[in-house]
Amino acid sequence: MGLRTLKALMNIKHLLDKAFSEALSKLVGSDTPGIVKQAQREEFGHYQANGVMAAAKKLKTNPRELAEKLIEDIGLKGTCFTEIAGPGFVNIHLTSDFVAQQLNSVIKDSSLGVPSTEVSKIVVDYSGPNLAKEMHIGHLRSTAIGDSLVRVLEFVGHDVIRANHVGDWGAQFGSLLAYMDQLRQAGQSLSTELTDLEKFYQAASALFKSDESFAKTARSYVVRLQNGDNECLSLWNQFIEESIRHSQEVYEKFNITLGVNDIRAESAYNNVLPIVVQELEEQQLLVESEGAKCVFLDEFKGKGDKPLPAIIQKSDGGYPYMATDLAATRYRTQELGADKVLYVVGGEQLLHLRQVFAVAKAAGYIHEDQEFLHLPFGGVLKEDGLRFKTRDGADVKLIDVLDEAILRAFNVVSEKNPALSESDRGEVARVVGIGAVKYAELSKNRSTDYIFDWDTMLAFEGNTAPYLQYTYTRIRSMFRRAGTDSLQGSIVLGENAELRLGVKLLQFPETIESTLDDYQANVLCNYLYELCGFFNTFYEQCPVLIAEEPSKTSRLLLCELTAKTLRQGLELLGIETVEQM
RNA sequence: GCGCCCGUAGCUCAAUCGGAUAGAGCAUCGGCCUUCUAAGCCGAGGGUUGCAGGUUCGAUUCCUGCCGGGCGUGCCA
Numbered sequence: 243m244g245l246r247t248l249k250a251l252m253n254i255k256h257l258l259d260k261a262f263s264e265a266l267s268k269l270v271g272s273d274t275p276g277i278v279k280q281a282q283r284e285e286f287g288h289y290q291a292n293g294v295m296a297a298a299k300k301l302k303t304n305p306r307e308l309a310e311k312l313i314e315d316i317g318l319k320g321t322c323f324t325e326i327a328g329p330g331f332v333n334i335h336l337t338s339d340f341v342a343q344q345l346n347s348v349i350k351d352s353s354l355g356v357p358s359t360e361v362s363k364i365v366v367d368y369s370g371p372n373l374a375k376e377m378h379i380g381h382l383r384s385t386a387i388g389d390s391l392v393r394v395l396e397f398v399g400h401d402v403i404r405a406n407h408v409g410d411w412g413a414q415f416g417s418l419l420a421y422m423d424q425l426r427q428a429g430q431s432l433s434t435e436l437t438d439l440e441k442f443y444q445a446a447s448a449l450f451k452s453d454e455s456f457a458k459t460a461r462s463y464v465v466r467l468q469n470g471d472n473e474c475l476s477l478w479n480q481f482i483e484e485s486i487r488h489s490q491e492v493y494e495k496f497n498i499t500l501g502v503n504d505i506r507a508e509s510a511y512n513n514v515l516p517i518v519v520q521e522l523e524e525q526q527l528l529v530e531s532e533g534a535k536c537v538f539l540d541e542f543k544g545k546g547d548k549p550l551p552a553i554i555q556k557s558d559g560g561y562p563y564m565a566t567d568l569a570a571t572r573y574r575t576q577e578l579g580a581d582k583v584l585y586v587v588g589g590e591q592l593l594h595l596r597q598v599f600a601v602a603k604a605a606g607y608i609h610e611d612q613e614f615l616h617l618p619f620g621g622v623l624k625e626d627g628l629r630f631k632t633r634d635g636a637d638v639k640l641i642d643v644l645d646e647a648i649l650r651a652f653n654v655v656s657e658k659n660p661a662l663s664e665s666d667r668g669e670v671a672r673v674v675g676i677g678a679v680k681y682a683e684l685s686k687n688r689s690t691d692y693i694f695d696w697d698t699m700l701a702f703e704g705n706t707a708p709y710l711q712y713t714y715t716r717i718r719s720m721f722r723r724a725g726t727d728s729l730q731g732s733i734v735l736g737e738n739a740e741l742r743l744g745v746k747l748l749q750f751p752e753t754i755e756s757t758l759d760d761y762q763a764n765v766l767c768n769y770l771y772e773l774c775g776f777f778n779t780f781y782e783q784c785p786v787l788i789a790e791e792p793s794k795t796s797r798l799l800l801c802e803l804t805a806k807t808l809r810q811g812l813e814l815l816g817i818e819t820v821e822q823m
Numbered sequence: 824g825c826g827c828c829c830g831u832a833g834c835u836c837a838a839u840c841g842g843a844u845a846g847a848g849c850a851u852c853g854g855c856c857u858u859c860u861a862a863g864c865c866g867a868g869g870g871u872u873g874c875a876g877g878u879u880c881g882a883u884u885c886c887u888g889c890c891g892g893g894c895g896u897g898c899c900a
Contacts, residue, residue, distance in 0.1 A: 255839095279839060282846090292842055295880065305880080328843050329880060372900070409900060508900085534898055544896055545825070556898045563900050590894050592827060620828080621893075629893075658862065674862085686836055690829055691893065697849090698835055702862055704848040705836085712862045720859050756839060768837070771847080782855095782864050823862075 252348060252355035254745075255280065255289065255752045258322070258334060262291045265316050269308065270297050278334070280749065287325075287333035288745050294330040305330030338735040341744045345733045348748065349803050354810055355751045358399035365403045365574050366392050368586035369493075369500060372409035373485040373507075374418060376440045377492050378637040379694055380588075380630060383619045386683040386816065388586035389498045390763040391617075393814045398754065403578060404504040407570060408489070410482050411508040412563075415467060416460035421446035422477050423463075424456075436484040440639065468560065482507075495644050497676055497816050511569035515561045518569050519554055522605055533557030537601050542593075552597045564598065571602040575612055582613045584761065589618035589689055617761050620691035627693065638694065647675035647700050654702055655823060662822070670823045675700075677707030677817040684815055685767035705771050707817050710808060713774040714819045716781065717805040722821075724787055724798060731795035739780040740800060746776045747803050750811070763815060770811045777804050 255278060262276025277293035294312060298305035309326045316324065321340040325333050348355045368388020371377050395402045421442070425435055435442060449456045466474040486502065493500050519535060522528045527537045529551075536551030544550035554565050574580045585595060595616045602608045621629050630637055652671035655662065662670065682699040686692055702708040721727060735741045753769040786797040809819050 277842090279842090282838085283843075286843075290842085295842085299880075331843070374900095412900060414900075532897070536897075542896095543825075547825075548897095551897055553898050558898080560898085562898065564898095566900090588894090589828065591900095593895055594900095596827095618828085623893090627892080654862070659860080688836085693835070695835075701835095701849075704862095706848085706862085708862055709848095712860080716860060716863080723859060752839090760840085764837080765839075768839090768847090775847095778863060779865090781859080785858060787859050822860080 252344060252351075252748070253357070253751045253755070254336070254344070254748055258289050258291070258318070261316055261318055262293065262312070262332070265312055266293055266297055269311055270301060274300075280752075281333065284742075286327065286331070287335040288322075289334040289336075291332040291334065294332060298330060336745060338741055341741060341748065342733045342735045344748050345744050345800075345803065349733070349799060349806075353397075354803075354807055355748070356398060356754050357751070361399055361401055362581040363401045363403065363579055364395055365405050365578060365580045365583040366395070366586065367405040367407055367570075367583065368392075369498070370407040370409065370587070371489055372414070373482055373489070374409065374412075374414040375443060377489060377640040378630070379640060379643060380622050380637075381640055382643070382679070382683050383622070384586045384588070385493075385496070385498055385500075386680050387617070387619065387687060387763055388584075389500070389816050390684055390766075390814065391584065391586065391761055392499060393816060394754065394757055394763075394766070397810075397814055398758065403580070404500055405570075405574070405583075406500050406505045408486070408505055408507045410485075411512070411566075413461075413464050415478060415481075416462075416464040417446045417450040417457070418443070418481060419463040419467065419474060419477050420456060420460040421449060422481060426477075432480060433484075436481070439485060439488050492641055492644070495641070495676070496680070497818060499816070506570075506573075508563070508566045511566050511573070514569040514572065515555075515565050518565055518572065518605075522554060522601075525605060527601070527604055528554065537604070539597075539600050539604065541600065542597060550597075552601050554601075564594070564601075567594075567598045568602055568605070568607065571598060571614065572605075572607040575607055575609070580612065582615070585614070585616045587616060587618065589620055592616065592618055615761075618689050619687070620689055623691050623693045625693060625695055629691075630694075643679060643699070644676060646696070647679045648672055649675070650700050651675035651678065651702065651708075659823060666822075670820050673818045673820050674702065674708050674711060674823060677711055677812070678702060680815065680817055681707035681710070681767065684763040685771075687762050687764040687767075707812070707815075708823075710770050710774050710812060711817070711819055712823060713777055714805055714808045714812075715821065715823050717777075717801045717808075718821045720786060720798075720801060721805075729795055729798055729802065731792055731799065733799045734792060734796045736793065737780075737784055739776075739783045740797070743773075743776045743780045743800060743804065746773050747800075747807055750807050754814075766811060766814060770808065770815075773804065773807065773811075 259276050259278035262278050266274045266276050274297045275293050276291045278289055278291045281287050281290045294309045295305045298308045306326055309330050309332055313324045313332060320337065322334050322336045327333050366388055369385040371381055392402050392404055422432060426432060450460055463474060467478055490502060522537060528535050529538055531551060534553050534557045535555040536553050538549045538551055542550040552564050553562050555561055574583050587595065599614045608614055623629055648671050651674040652667060655667045655670045678700055685705065735744055753766055757763065757765045784797060786794065786801060789797055812819055
């Protein structure tokens, strides 16, 4: 039996589903799914098969009788025992022996039972900040979610390319460049001025609003920039460089894996844009309408059922982001050879990206076997339920959230564990604070809007990263006391708390699988939270260090596997752990 | 107007693509530290899943209508 087959068996859900589906199909006479799922309620066992009711209906028989027949020849002796419940559910209880045996093999596996999948080349487009603005709370989602996805995809073996499609081009740079030039002419040192980017942005935009002649100059800078004016470009370069330095600082603080090499900015596509237009023209997709070059596809309708254009080139000759995004699809398939491209981009871009993908397909930039997927997420709302607007100046800066999180965490750790040295407390504060913010974001990952609230986001109790991190330190603390890391022996399950924990540990591979199923990190968050709940119950009920052998070693092994799973799971979320806190 | 998304406990969020009695955390109330870190554990209260219908063994989930909110709907990105 190859390693891969062995690992497939470690996926309990698959194992059971296969057995139930095959047996049920035999009874029905045609392909019939067993529909095995994790049980929702402990009294229903560990798993339940829900397929019998639908099958019985097809056969027009009594579901409970069909279930009887099914479990007679299911042939899973030793792994589980079953019972029929309700209208025809089959409840599945795994045996302690089976669970223990599986645990004993998983504990030797460095990837915790997760099989490596067939390798795909996957581009993940995330974060993508606008360099003309400071990163604010709205960037949190794309950045945290995207980075976690990247980590999980790499963990299962995919060839992942991070794509940070930063906005470094366009009209918004006019006032910034004009302001830079003005400062330079006044003899100010630009490098000093640019250290506080936020102040710089505000000053420039204030001037733009109040000073008519400045606004005029600003607009002229946009034209100069697009025409490749050297002086202008050098100012622009200086600004971009500083701005990227700033965003890299945020990434580093937030423990995001994006590096400068992952940046492929909008401007990088500038010279491809005319080619895109030319290629669309050659394929006779391009139509001139109201002075702009557009692609009209039947599936897109605008107001009053009028055809909705995808504008590739504006009437003034400039290129809107439709063109840039098309060039990016072209680059990703033709140059990078991507099998799949995931866009972690806000839901407000839904129509835009649908158009991008559709036009790119029509143009032949995306082939049948290449999958482009938009993973939308909702906006960030203020406490009053309204959206943050860039204009109203009420943005919460990302860097401020992180700093506040670290500060609060420092106060808490100083109170909880004053014995730790100041530098240790600083390190704990960093890991805990950042973890809290990231987990707050990832754990409620649904494509709906969410309300930003300092206290909710920076909570350290309950369903939070610090809770998971704390559970980890509890285990590490035990091992420090035990004074050993190398354990000879095996897991034997006695108490129910041990069995529950054991089954949960075995469900890590299933969790990774369903996390990637919908690309939803909150599935992983939920799992880790429940795992900790089970562990902490075990921790209260089952003494470890004072237990008799072989129970002591068995429990230490359970602790070890819990710690490994926790650390791995948190790492996949981009959250660090500490030895004590 | 049209399109997409959303509406779940006082608050913030879940619910494994149709499963059993809708779950957590926070907040409130009550227990547990001279056994491994109390950022923890155990327990209580709190719900007509926006409203009204429909589909079926079974609906927070699917369909229709209505109410309420968000986003988008040709030259910002």
